[in-house]
Amino acid sequence: MHLTRLALTDFRSYPEISLELGPGVTTFSGPNGEGKTNLVEAIGYLSTLGSHRVATDAPLVRRGADRAVLRAAVTGTQGSTLIEIELNPGRANRVRLNRAPMPRPRDVLGALSTVLFAPEDLALVKGDPGERRRFLDELLTATAPRYAGVRADYERVLKQRTALLKSAGSKGNLRGAAREAMTSTLDAWDAQLARAGAPLLAGRMRLVAALRPHLTAAYEAVSGGPAGEASGMNYRSSALENSDEFDEIGALETALLKALSGVRASELDRGVCLVGPHRDELELAVGGLPARGYASHGESWSLALALRLASFALLREGREDPVLILDDVFAELDTGRRDRLAGLVAGAEQVLITAAVPADIPAVLAGARYTVRAGVVAGDG
Numbered sequence: 001m002h003l004t005r006l007a008l009t010d011f012r013s014y015p016e017i018s019l020e021l022g023p024g025v026t027t028f029s030g031p032n033g034e035g036k037t038n039l040v041e042a043i044g045y046l047s048t049l050g051s052h053r054v055a056t057d058a059p060l061v062r063r064g065a066d067r068a069v070l071r072a073a074v075t076g077t078q079g080s081t082l083i084e085i086e087l088n089p090g091r092a093n094r095v096r097l098n099r100a101p102m103p104r105p106r107d108v109l110g111a112l113s114t115v116l117f118a119p120e121d122l123a124l125v126k127g128d129p130g131e132r133r134r135f136l137d138e139l140l141t142a143t144a145p146r147y148a149g150v151r152a153d154y155e156r157v158l159k160q161r162t163a164l165l166k167s168a169g170s171k172g173n174l175r176g177a178a179r180e181a182m183t184s185t186l187d188a189w190d191a192q193l194a195r196a197g198a199p200l201l202a203g204r205m206r207l208v209a210a211l212r213p214h215l216t217a218a219y220e221a222v223s224g225g226p227a228g229e230a231s232g233m234n235y236r237s238s239a240l241e242n243s244d245e246f247d248e249i250g251a252l253e254t255a256l257l258k259a260l261s262g263v264r265a266s267e268l269d270r271g272v273c274l275v276g277p278h279r280d281e282l283e284l285a286v287g288g289l290p291a292r293g294y295a296s297h298g299e300s301w302s303l304a305l306a307l308r309l310a311s312f313a314l315l316r317e318g319r320e321d322p323v324l325i326l327d328d329v330f331a332e333l334d335t336g337r338r339d340r341l342a343g344l345v346a347g348a349e350q351v352l353i354t355a356a357v358p359a360d361i362p363a364v365l366a367g368a369r370y371t372v373r374a375g376v377v378a379g380d381g
Contacts, residue, residue: 001076001113001320002350003043010065011087012038013375025346025367027353028377035375036354040116040325043352046072046083047114047323048138049105058089074112077320081111106152109145113322115312117329121304125284125291132282139211139311140203142322147203154196158278161189166271186264193276194256198249200277201237201256208235208282214310219286222309222340223302231286231303238279301332309344321349330360338362 007018013035028036041051041060051060061068068087073080084096085105095102102108123131140147168182212233219231239252239259259275267274284291286299295303315322324345330338330353342362345351355361358369369380 001074001323003072003112003323003352004075004080005071005073006039006043007069007071008039008042009069010062011042011060011068011070012062014038015062015375017375017377019370019377021350021352022368023350025351025353025365027355027358027361027365027367027369028372029355029358029369030372032356034372035377036356036372037118037327039372039377040327040352040354042070043072043112043323043325044114044116046070046085046108047112048142049085049109050138052116052118052120052327056089057087057093060087061089072112083108083111106145106148109141109148113142113315113320114325115308115315115322116325116327117305117308118327119329119332121308122300124307125295125300125303129281132284133278133280135307136204136207136282137200139314140207142311142315143207144203147200150196150199150203154193154200154277157189157192157196158273158276161186161193162271162273164189165267165273168268168271190257190260193273194253194260197256197276198253201239201252201280202249204277204280205235205237208233211310211314214313215306218309218313218344219302219306221344222305222337223299224336224340231284231291231306232288233285234283236281236283237277238275298334298337302337305329305337305341312345312348324348324351326351326353328354328356330355330362331357339364 002023003021005018005020008014009016019039028039030036037053041053044050044052045060051057054060066088070083070085070087072083074083075081082096082098084099085108086094088094093105095105095108097108097111124135137147137151141151164185168186215231215233239256256275263274273279284303286295286303289295291300291303312322312324326341326345329341333341338360339362342364346364351365351367353361353365370377371380
């Protein structure tokens with residue numbers, strides 16, 4: 001799979017731009033703050049319906065404009081596809097696939113597959129558990145777009161159940177009929193949360209099992225270190241003592257219900273939902289020690305890169321290559337890691353690179369080159 005055209009209107013710093021792209025390596029270079037990352041951010045948004053830099057859509061719309069439009073033409077084994085997304089902060093976004101309006105934005109997921117490396121990826125290792133949960137859910141959706149709906153269903157139930165817990169807590173100690181009514185209502189919401197959470201939990205656990213060997217191989221390849229520094233990953237569920245023992249949805253639903261029952265008193269005291277996929281953790285390790293808190297800066301970078309390389313390897317299994325995006329990554333790496341990373345990704349169908357200093361990019365990644373200055377993208381010859 002590769003992009004053949006990217007067109008933006010009022011996206012970030014670009015009033016209007018249209019770029020023709022091709023397979024192989026394409027590099028966008030220029031000083032920081034000139035608009036390089038904006039280009040690959042738009043491509044990432046067309047793939048995932050989210051930005052790797054901000055949590056909301058409002059910053060993506062150029063100042064003074066009321067909307068932004070992103071378009072991408074994609075060529076793959078199934079032919080050519082045109083993706084169009086209209087960002088309307090404060091209102092519903094609109095999406096079109098091959099010029100046909102889609103009922104929901106998530107209906108375009110899967111039309112463009114990408115794997116994006118960025119400096120922000122260090123948070124996958126050093127950041128809070130939410131960063132790693134987001135990584136798993138985005139990769140899960142990339143492997144099977146139906147999980148976008150599974151995730152949305154779970155988040156809807158979680159929000160409503162949490163509101164109920166907060167309401168119960170604000171009313172103090174309930175007694176008599178009021179307590180019975182609250183208990184009955186919570187029982188119903190427990191059942192809904194378990195029913196919505198079990199498929200998401202099962203998907204994450206299967207994903208981690210499939211990703212684990214790719215991560216081990218990728219970390220060894222990127223780090224260049226001895227075998228004793230091998231990486232590891234484990235999914236820790238808030239509802240299960242041993243996550244490896246369950247993978248059937250019915251059993252997971254039962255386990256979630258049991259765990260919810262066990263923490264109900266604490267939930268009512270605190271007004272928060274203490275069990276479910278939103279409380280789970282992806283545990284990462286290097287050399288047998290937890291990566292968060294123990295890994296060096298170089299080991300953390302190697303592990304973050306390995307997570308993305310493992311994602312790329314998993315997505316291309318039995319399918320076409322995703323578009324590989326390296327956003328200002330080489331400046332963060334020493335020479336050895338630069339060269340090893342370049343050798344690992346050079347054979348991808350399409351690689352898009354941003355860099356402030358072209359000399360940071362290893363020679364093996366030669367290809368089309370563009371210079372970006374003041375929002376103007378110009379080919380280097």
